Amino acid sequence: MKIAIAGTGYVGLVTGVCLAEVGNENVICVDVDEAKVESLKRGISPIYELGLEELMVKNYDLGRIDYTTDYVSAYCDADIIFIAVGTPERSDGSANLDYIKEVALQVAESVRKDVLVVIKSTVPIGTNDAIEEYMQKHLKNKGLKLEVASNPEFLAQGTAVKDTLDASRIVIGVESEWARNILNEIYSPFEQPIVVTNRHSAEMIKYASNDFLALKISFMNDIANLCEIVGANVDDVAYGMSFDDRIGSKFLKAGIGYGGSCFPKDTKALHWLSEHNGYELKTVKAAIEVNENQKLKLAKKALKIVESFKGKKVAVLGLTFKPGTDDMREAPSIVNIQYLLERGADVWAFDMVGIENAKKIFGNEINYSTSIDEVILGAEVCLIMTEWKDVVEYEIDKYMKLMKKPLVLDGRNCYSLDEMKNAGIEYYSIGR
Numbered sequence: 559m560k561i562a563i564a565g566t567g568y569v570g571l572v573t574g575v576c577l578a579e580v581g582n583e584n585v586i587c588v589d590v591d592e593a594k595v596e597s598l599k600r601g602i603s604p605i606y607e608l609g610l611e612e613l614m615v616k617n618y619d620l621g622r623i624d625y626t627t628d629y630v631s632a633y634c635d636a637d638i639i640f641i642a643v644g645t646p647e648r649s650d651g652s653a654n655l656d657y658i659k660e661v662a663l664q665v666a667e668s669v670r671k672d673v674l675v676v677i678k679s680t681v682p683i684g685t686n687d688a689i690e691e692y693m694q695k696h697l698k699n700k701g702l703k704l705e706v707a708s709n710p711e712f713l714a715q716g717t718a719v720k721d722t723l724d725a726s727r728i729v730i731g732v733e734s735e736w737a738r739n740i741l742n743e744i745y746s747p748f749e750q751p752i753v754v755t756n757r758h759s760a761e762m763i764k765y766a767s768n769d770f771l772a773l774k775i776s777f778m779n780d781i782a783n784l785c786e787i788v789g790a791n792v793d794d795v796a797y798g799m800s801f802d803d804r805i806g807s808k809f810l811k812a813g814i815g816y817g818g819s820c821f822p823k824d825t826k827a828l829h830w831l832s833e834h835n836g837y838e839l840k841t842v843k844a845a846i847e848v849n850e851n852q853k854l855k856l857a858k859k860a861l862k863i864v865e866s867f868k869g870k871k872v873a874v875l876g877l878t879f880k881p882g883t884d885d886m887r888e889a890p891s892i893v894n895i896q897y898l899l900e901r902g903a904d905v906w907a908f909d910m911v912g913i914e915n916a917k918k919i920f921g922n923e924i925n926y927s928t929s930i931d932e933v934i935l936g937a938e939v940c941l942i943m944t945e946w947k948d949v950v951e952y953e954i955d956k957y958m959k960l961m962k963k964p965l966v967l968d969g970r971n972c973y974s975l976d977e978m979k980n981a982g983i984e985y986y987s988i989g990r
């Protein structure tokens with residue numbers, strides 16, 4: 559089976575590489591970005607994902623996977639085409655489907671044999687129907703069989719390869735036995751549970767899953783804020799809750815809010831879709847509001863303490879929206895750094911792998927380092943934005959030794975209150 563994949567981002571590239579890894583011998587990944595394709599051909603991953611580059615190189619050397627910008631040659635004789643391009647947020651909160659439509663048109667004009675088109679991107683309910691109709695209308699070789707199936711992706715950045723090779727479930731939304739059989743064949747080597755629904759339900763499973771997780775985070779952040787007022791410790795509260803199987807132990811950690819390329823846009827897109835259909839999704843609306851308020855909580859608190867940031871060295875530990883990824887999209891660090899810069903701070907930022915992407919946002923407005931020592935040296939305030947291992951395992955006495963004033967505001971609850979107190983550090987965290 560010839561498999562083509564449109565888009566070599568976090569989802570497309572990982573999907574392509576993993577499909578090759580399970581034995582498919584004809585996987586072709588398409589991207590419009592020439593530099594990305596060049597880099598992929600040289601065995602260099604344009605994104606940071608644990609274990610990805612090794613599998614890329616292995617399967618490229620085996621001749622199972624290739625990369626191209628020439629979409630016509632990739633799509634014309636493909637049996638199955640996965641669409642994994644971005645669906646970013648529009649200014650009104652709705653999902654921007656321009657990239658999906660662009661690929662749909664390219665596919666419709668290129669295919670020369672029957673093909674199943676599978677939408678992996680996160681798209682609003684009804685999009686698969688609309689894209690199928692759009693492609694049928696623009697199909698150059700009329701008479702060919704072309705059907706669209708939904709196959710939302712659930713991988714998490716940082717563990718994308720593992721999540722794909724060992725997924726909790728594969729969701730496929732189909733309208734025919736033909737589509738179902740092709741997807742069953744593609745996914746059988748993964749030996750994972752396959753959930754088959756219609757296209758609308760598959761599209762909704764993706765949004766409902768992401769929005770539920772976002773809601774869980776916002777709920778704990780809301781509880782954390784109340785814990786601070788009434789004198790409870792949210793970490794202890796979360797631990798106590800986690801024993802209940804109905805609640806589960808994951809996504810109970812309070813912090814400075816969710817970011818990344820999915821939760822912020824997927825909550826807004828479902829909320830928009832709901833309003834558009836005359837229904838108010840109150841829980842999701844609340845999750846969005848709590849998250850917005852949470853992001854700047856610590857920077858605002860720091861300002862109250864130091865009164866002014868002007869000319870002061872402020873250390874920011876962690877740039878990416880979470881550890882394990884180089885993705886800066888919607889990272890809480892962005893609004894915090896903007897807040898600091900607007901108030902005249904001299905910002906020094908530490909990150910393990912996010913510096914190159916952060917430079918695209920802040921250029922030389924801030925200083926970057928992969929050394930925590932360098933970043934906190936002489937700083938008057940330290941804000942912790944991402945719980946990178948290096949931050950969590952950092953020798954806390956060094957805040958005392960290296961900072962001008964040991965004031966640490968921790969947005970990820972990396973340290974124990976007692977340890978920080980005993981070390982003589984003025985320390986604020988979330989919900990404790």
Ligand SMILES: NC(=O)c1ccc[n+]([C@@H]2O[C@H](COP(=O)([O-])OP(=O)(O)OC[C@H]3O[C@@H](n4cnc5c(N)ncnc54)[C@H](O)[C@@H]3O)[C@@H](O)[C@H]2O)c1
Pocket residue numbers: 564565566567568569570588589590591594642643644645657660661678679680681711712713714715819820
């Ligand atoms: N990133 C995640 O963790 C994740 C997880 C699950 C689902 N999703 C969803 O998957 C989709 C893709 O997300 P991503 O993070 O992988 O996006 P991304 O921005 O990392 O990658 C998209 C890629 O598509 C390419 N592209 C754009 N137009 C193209 C075209 N016409 N032909 C070929 N390539 C084209 C871009 O150059 C880019 O490389 C989104 O809908 C997202 O919501 C993402």
